[in-house]
Amino acid sequence: MCASGAVTRSTLRQQIADALRDEVLAGRLQPGREFTVKQIAEQYGVSATPVREALFDLSAHGLLESDQHRGFRVHEFTVADYRSMVEARALVTDGVIRGLFGGPAPTEAQAARHRDCLVAVRRRAQEAARAAQGGDLDILIGYDLRFWRELDALWSNTYINDFLHRLRVQTWVFAVPYLRHDMSARDWLWHGHPELVAAFTLDDHDAVRAVLDDYNTHALNWAGRLAAGNPPHPGHGPQVPSADAPEPG
Template identity: 30%
Template structure:
């Protein structure tokens, strides 16, 4: 079955852990709006785009289905799950309750080695924003935040946030790329690293609260209130 439109997705030929990598890319495509609710996607069509067999794509879709991101349409393929504005508001509200506090608590536990890794991810986020590569942007952003939260020492919270982030929809990112403003938002990750290095948990919590506020405003394509 032919795909509804071209998707800016990379090839995974001759790479290890294909199932996980495909799931990560498809998750990023769903969150960023590259893959839209209501459109059907076939494992065979996506596999052809990736340059791999259909099996790891089907397995990745099973993983995404367990997270509530896609639903199986029998004998047709997979459809991205539809979320209402109320759903997205509730997801953001829960994230606002969890992430700023947990991030602040993580500050004293971030090692020098971890900070180097976080700075590398922050740079990757900025680069992806500058290049307009939304899937890479989403995936680097996800890894940055989950890695930072992991330092707080609460794996249950990390799993909850990972699920919430996967269900977030950021359809306004393309407009931000076109206007050049996504790079400004991406730079907030660099600022977070600087605050971690300075040991300033209070300012980091405030910045994280502001950062998450973008999720339901400009990143989501919602007009200013």
């Protein structure tokens, strides 16, 4: 773990949680890594209370495991976990899309808000696609998470949006160790963000459905490749083979 200096602003709990989440997403805090509240507090030069709160927040989001006697451990997701996340994400999104296109016509105010949202998210989509095509994993993760977070604003349900965001963070946490050890990783970075924005802009349900189907199929095909051992497990801990194995996200 690399500290970027003492955290001094008021939202210590959130800042520490965000910093540690970014360390996990970047693969610098690898699955199975153990640490204590005291270690993190010393790293950031803060008291134990906000650190403990931040670590429990990350545990609640499924990124850490807490042990009363040993501190905290970065959670290790399996291929089976990843497949379940992709399937859950697809089921929830499918229901949202059906409601979005099958519900009552939006009011003028809602339509205007949707247009504004799509204008903003289009820029994010272009950056995410460019990073994916260039194989720049660090930039891609940030833009991809922001892209989906902003696109989710179309359905204005914070409970669903928070759930989907949590799943997307977890899928990236699973994927990063593999992608950093895979010479062909660029081929497995989905870059259909602009096509999805274009489909929403045209209000084309079939086109939206087709892009999302491609997104999920791409993920599940990658998980199948991992389950077959290509690329091999990065070696950050034991992985239990899945009987019905293959697929990604």
